Amino acid sequence: MLPFDGPTWLAILEQYNQAIWPLHGVAALCVLAAIALAFSGARFAGHAIGVLLGVLWIWIGLIFFGGSVAPFHFAAEELAGVFVAQGLMMVLALTVMGRGGIFGWPGGRTGVLAVVLVVYAVAAHPLLGHLLTDTPWSQLSYVGVAPAPTMLLTLALLLLALPRPPLIVAIIPFLWALVTGYMAAGLGLALEYIPATLGVAAFAVMVVRRFQRSEPWLDG
Amino acid sequence: MIDRRRSRRSFLKLAAASAAGWWASLSPAGFAAEREPHRKPIPSSGERIPVIGMGTWITFNVPDAPGPMAVRREILGRFFARGGGMIDSSPMYGRAEAVVGDCLRALDRPEALFSATKIWTRSTSTGREQHADSLDLWGAGRLDLQQVHNLQNWQAHLETLRERREAGEVRYIGITTSHGRRHDEMERIMRSEDLDFVQLTYNILDREAEQRLLPLATERGIAVIANRPFRQKALIERFEDHPLPDWAAEIECENWPQFLLKFIVSHPDVTCAIPATSVVAHMGENMGALYGPMPDAAMRERMVAWVGDL
Numbered sequence: 001m002l003p004f005d006g007p008t009w010l011a012i013l014e015q016y017n018q019a020i021w022p023l024h025g026v027a028a029l030c031v032l033a034a035i036a037l038a039f040s041g042a043r044f045a046g047h048a049i050g051v052l053l054g055v056l057w058i059w060i061g062l063i064f065f066g067g068s069v070a071p072f073h074f075a076a077e078e079l080a081g082v083f084v085a086q087g088l089m090m091v092l093a094l095t096v097m098g099r100g101g102i103f104g105w106p107g108g109r110t111g112v113l114a115v116v117l118v119v120y121a122v123a124a125h126p127l128l129g130h131l132l133t134d135t136p137w138s139q140l141s142y143v144g145v146a147p148a149p150t151m152l153l154t155l156a157l158l159l160l161a162l163p164r165p166p167l168i169v170a171i172i173p174f175l176w177a178l179v180t181g182y183m184a185a186g187l188g189l190a191l192e193y194i195p196a197t198l199g200v201a202a203f204a205v206m207v208v209r210r211f212q213r214s215e216p217w218l219d220g
Numbered sequence: 221m222i223d224r225r226r227s228r229r230s231f232l233k234l235a236a237a238s239a240a241g242w243w244a245s246l247s248p249a250g251f252a253a254e255r256e257p258h259r260k261p262i263p264s265s266g267e268r269i270p271v272i273g274m275g276t277w278i279t280f281n282v283p284d285a286p287g288p289m290a291v292r293r294e295i296l297g298r299f300f301a302r303g304g305g306m307i308d309s310s311p312m313y314g315r316a317e318a319v320v321g322d323c324l325r326a327l328d329r330p331e332a333l334f335s336a337t338k339i340w341t342r343s344t345s346t347g348r349e350q351h352a353d354s355l356d357l358w359g360a361g362r363l364d365l366q367q368v369h370n371l372q373n374w375q376a377h378l379e380t381l382r383e384r385r386e387a388g389e390v391r392y393i394g395i396t397t398s399h400g401r402r403h404d405e406m407e408r409i410m411r412s413e414d415l416d417f418v419q420l421t422y423n424i425l426d427r428e429a430e431q432r433l434l435p436l437a438t439e440r441g442i443a444v445i446a447n448r449p450f451r452q453k454a455l456i457e458r459f460e461d462h463p464l465p466d467w468a469a470e471i472e473c474e475n476w477p478q479f480l481l482k483f484i485v486s487h488p489d490v491t492c493a494i495p496a497t498s499v500v501a502h503m504g505e506n507m508g509a510l511y512g513p514m515p516d517a518a519m520r521e522r523m524v525a526w527v528g529d530l
Contacts, residue, residue, distance in 0.1 A: 003277070003312070004282075011288065074311075
């Protein structure tokens with residue numbers, strides 16, 4: 001149940017973007033570092049990715065939902081809690097518990113999907129939003145500081161976990177992909193169907209990889 | 221000579237009256253002054269309120285920015301100019317109460333205002349805090365109506381509301397539900413508690429309340445507020461591509477919102493409906509339902525049959 005309409009959601013994003021500027025740059029550096037680490041195959045990549053993405057999820061929970069969304073949404077505190085929980089799980093699962101294993105290029109269609117997701121989350125989402133819907137830059141969602149593109153980036157990087165992605169940290173991002181689809185319908189923001197669909201597709205691929213010994217159609 | 225003077229005076233009077241009437245018909249305030257809005261009594265007091273009020277779910281949950289605030293001020297201005305009274309809100313609606321309060325201050329708090337809000341929490345102590353916050357946000361020492369939202373913790377909250385009514389902070393108290401939920405529980409409360417108002421979902425397609433709750437309200441002397449008159453805006457979107465029936469002109473319906481609202485408020489057990497909008501022109505359309513003839517029982521049946529065939 002959404003207690004606001006599309007223009008109000010965009011206004012919330014605008015106020016938030018203006019309030020945190022220029023921290024988008026810091027978030028972008030964290031995102032680029034996480035992407036580079038994921039593709040590098042470095043031994044410590046899992047730990048670093050866990051910390052970087054964990055911090056971004058916690059930030060979005062506390063500052064975006066707990067601060068900017070709270071005056072407008074009766075469930076903002078609960079949403080903030082979910083994002084903080086996801087951030088803590090990312091840190092714990094990928095560092096202390098070492099569930100991330102090694103990150104690296106998985107090859108095949110999984111690799112291609114991961115690249116598509118990364119490119120969309122980092123660049124295409126705001127770019128398409130501006131070019132196709134004429135939304136001002138200040139009202140767009142940016143990776144690392146806003147929920148939908150950060151959800152997508154997280155799922156993309158988890159696709160790069162070898163030998164298999166840790167599903168436990170993909171559940172909340174998957175649920176947020178569903179919420180993003182619900183918001184697309186409820187707020188009349190058609191472009192949000194793209195991250196929603198990509199997020200669901202990424203999670204489906206992860207589930208298949210997790211439970212099947214070999215997946216030739218994914219690796220083909 | 222005298223006759224000629226008299227006839228000239230009469231002609232001038234007539235011309236002046238015509239000009240004044242023409243001018244009044246152009247201005248929204250004049251419209252309200254020229255035609256009396258439909259009002260219905262609150263059974264517990266006999267006070268009469270306009271049958272079209274205003275909801276604030278989604279539409280008044282906007283940021284404190286010049287553009288959205290100016291539009292809301294204009295909407296409220298149009299609402300009062302066209303004879304509106306009841307504004308309904310809730311702490312659940314985000315910034316809606318704060319926005320309404322700001323707009324009312326900008327409009328010098330119109331005398332016609334009938335303020336209605338809710339307590340929305342399971343916690344009894346938080347309920348008391350919400351009531352105090354509402355008084356503050358609406359900028360009033362007293363609210364006209366305070367309701368228990370969606371029957372949450374209604375026993376404790378009704379106790380709070382009775383206390384606040386005794387203290388003069390509330391004039392009327394009530395309970396709410398929506399989407400047709402928890403009608404059985406609402407019925408039990410209506411039978412057992414002393415209430416001034418109930419609020420429930422009633423519109424041309426959602427008529428379950430006709431079976432038990434609406435007759436019970438009349439039997440128990442409880443005023444009824446109909447929420448979701450357009451199922452948010454789904455009913456308008458569903459019907460807007462179809463023409464109104466020719467006979468809609470008999471009840472002075474010029475558009476679908478008026479058709480749907482007149483159906484609701486013509487039910488003898490319904491006191492008022494609370495459509496919400498974020499568009500100034502739509503407020504004008506909604507408020508048109510406050511004037512002109514209302515459908516009788518036979519026409520209400522035709523209205524149901526007509527939309528059933530669409």
